Amino acid sequence: MTVEPRWASGVCAGLHAAGSRHVVYVPDNPLSHVLRILRESFRDITTTLATREEEAFGIAAGLYLGGARPTVMLQSSGLGNSINALTSLLVPYQIPALIVISMRGGDSEWNAAQVPMGRAVPAICDAIGVPHVTVESPEATADLVSRAGRTAFAARIPGVCLLPRRLTVPSPPGAA
Amino acid sequence: MTRLEATRLVVAAAGDAAIIASLGHPAYDLFAAGDRDANFYTWGSMGLASSIGLGLAMAQPSKRVIVLDGDGSLLMNLGSLATIGWTRPANLVVIVWDNEEYGTTGGQDTATAHGADLEAAARAMGIVATATVKTPTELDRVLARARTEPGPWAIVAKVDETNPTTKPSLDYVFIKQRFMAAIGQPEGATHGGPA
Numbered sequence: 001m002t003v004e005p006r007w008a009s010g011v012c013a014g015l016h017a018a019g020s021r022h023v024v025y026v027p028d029n030p031l032s033h034v035l036r037i038l039r040e041s042f043r044d045i046t047t048t049l050a051t052r053e054e055e056a057f058g059i060a061a062g063l064y065l066g067g068a069r070p071t072v073m074l075q076s077s078g079l080g081n082s083i084n085a086l087t088s089l090l091v092p093y094q095i096p097a098l099i100v101i102s103m104r105g106g107d108s109e110w111n112a113a114q115v116p117m118g119r120a121v122p123a124i125c126d127a128i129g130v131p132h133v134t135v136e137s138p139e140a141t142a143d144l145v146s147r148a149g150r151t152a153f154a155a156r157i158p159g160v161c162l163l164p165r166r167l168t169v170p171s172p173p174g175a176a
Numbered sequence: 177m178t179r180l181e182a183t184r185l186v187v188a189a190a191g192d193a194a195i196i197a198s199l200g201h202p203a204y205d206l207f208a209a210g211d212r213d214a215n216f217y218t219w220g221s222m223g224l225a226s227s228i229g230l231g232l233a234m235a236q237p238s239k240r241v242i243v244l245d246g247d248g249s250l251l252m253n254l255g256s257l258a259t260i261g262w263t264r265p266a267n268l269v270v271i272v273w274d275n276e277e278y279g280t281t282g283g284q285d286t287a288t289a290h291g292a293d294l295e296a297a298a299r300a301m302g303i304v305a306t307a308t309v310k311t312p313t314e315l316d317r318v319l320a321r322a323r324t325e326p327g328p329w330a331i332v333a334k335v336d337e338t339n340p341t342t343k344p345s346l347d348y349v350f351i352k353q354r355f356m357a358a359i360g361q362p363e364g365a366t367h368g369g370p371a
Contacts, residue, residue, distance in 0.1 A: 022234070048234070048263060050227075051255030058224030059259070062196075062231020065216065065352070066239070067361035070231070088220025089228075093348040156363075 007167050008033035010141025011100060012042055014161075017142070018149025020071040020098055022063050024048045024056040028075035030102045030168035035073075053078035057085035060097045069153050071098040076105060076118045076162075086158060087128050094156040098149035099130075103164045125160055132160035135167055177312050179273045179335040183209040185312060186242065186271060189319040193240035193269075194232060194359050198225035198249045200280030202273055204340035206244055213358035217344040217351055223252030226260065226270050232359075233265035233328075239359060240267050240323075247274040247288045247332075254297060257330070261302025266326035270298075271333060279337040298330035308332040 011034045015023065021044055025031065038045050050056035053074045060070035074082070079101065090097060104111070105118015125132040133148055135141050145161050152159030179201065186195070187210035196216045197203040202225075203217040218225060229243035250256070250272050260268065276289035288294060295308045305327055307318045315333055322329045345351055356363045 022231075024231075046234070049259070051258055052253075054224065055227045055253055055255055055259065058221065058227025058253070058256075059231035059234075061221075061224070062228035062233070063235045064231075065228070065356055065361070066232045066235025066359070067356070068231075068235040085221050085224060089218065089224060092220070093352045095352065 004037055005033055005168070006138035007135065007141045007163065008037055010138060011145050011163070012037045013142040014145025015071045015098055015100070015149055016042055016045065017146040018098055019069045019153065020045070020149060022046050022048070022068050023071045023073060024050055024059045024063070025073035026050055026053050026056060026075070026078050028102045030163065031073050031075070053081040054085045057082050057090060057097070061089050061093070061095045064095050064097065069098070069149070071100060071149070073100045074102070076101055076103045076121050077114060079121055079124060080117050083124065083128065086130060090158050091129060096152040096156050097158045098145070098152050099158055099160045100145065101160060101162050102168060103162055106164055107166050109165070121162065130158050130160055132162055134162040134164060138167065141167075177310070177315070177333075177335055178338045179275065180205045180208060180338055180340070181312060182273065182315055182333050182335050183244065185315050186244065186319065187212070189316070189323065190242060191240070193242050194355070195242045195244060196225050196229045196232065197244045198222070198246050200246070201337075201340055202244045202246050204343050207344035208340055208342050211344065213354050216355045219346065219348065223249050225249060226256040227253065229268055229270065230256065230260055230263065230265065233268040234263065236359065236361070237265065237267055241269065243268070243270045245270060245272045246279070247272055247276065247294060248278045248286045250294060251287055251292070257298050257301040257303060260328050261298070264302070265328055268328040269322045269331065270329065271331045273335050274332050275335050275337040277337060283337065295330065295332045303328055303330045305329045306331070308334065310334045
């Protein structure tokens with residue numbers, strides 16, 4: 001039997017509590033826990049795989065226009081593929097989305113290709129005016145994700161939750 | 177057939193369908209052919225019109241959603257065809273204005289001028305209802321089919337480039353809120369405030 005990590009259950013409970021019933025994603029290893037829990041325990045949530053993160057934000061924008069509250073999940077590397085969608089669609093049209101980013105490139109990173117974008121994610125969010133919070137403990141995850149989502153949908157601006165590896169892969173540090 | 181003529185045919189056949197227009201000339205021609213509340217004009221995010229249409233079609237499965245894309249734009253986001261081919265929303269109609277050039281940026285050739293076939297690409301990605309049309313009569317005929325036969329549809333319309341002379345509003349929030357109200361999802365009523 002699989003024991004689900006508490007942080008992953010928290011992401012699911014948090015986005016559900018924020019009213020999100022659509023999750024558009026490009027997968028990574030830690031996020032696979034979230035996706036499994038969504039499919040097994042949150043049957044009212046639709047998950048849609050995008051071929052690329054930028055596409056995921058386009059789908060999310062359409063979902064919002066249709067009255068839904070979309071969540072986008074991606075790895076930090078994928079933020080680089082998303083910036084034009086965020087800055088020329090979601091932000092200027094005031095189209096919100098809850099954004100959950102599984103972080104690479106920080107603590108215990110073994111792959112240099114992940115480091116520059118991983119380090120840059122908070123600065124990029126600041127530069128384009130998208131608020132972000134970092135989830136620091138499994139116990140706090142559901143509340144932080146829910147608050148970020150509620151704020152996003154109320155204020156009509158995308159809101160980011162960062163999931164650091166010290167949260168998602170506590171020990172030993174693993175590969176993606 | 178010019179893109180403006182073709183866009184007029186789409187608007188005339190659209191009924192109360194939502195129309196999502198790719199940035200630049202496709203959006204300008206939609207505005208010229210018939211500004212309507214259920215038009216969503218993009219001003220950026222090149223390539224994402226079909227993705228926006230897909231998300232809208234998923235959120236509102238009983239609403240017909242028409243996307244007016246460009247060949248250059250769709251070539252920037254070909255993965256969207258794979259996602260549409262997988263999720264297969266029956267209410268989505270993607271129309272690609274294929275003028276074989278980047279019309280908004282000065283007429284540089286696109287790959288469709290050199291052999292790329294976007295209808296074949298759509299079919300290869302699992303979209304079954306497809307067509308390539310070259311005349312107003314052919315376009316009208318396939319639009320009629322797309323109204324009754326389930327999608328997703330991918331319709332490639334070979335069009336001549338003409339320079340639009342008008343542009344839609346640059347007030348993005350106005351575009352969004354007018355659109356959402358027109359399709360029955362007014363932003364103020366169902367969004368914002370405590371969940």
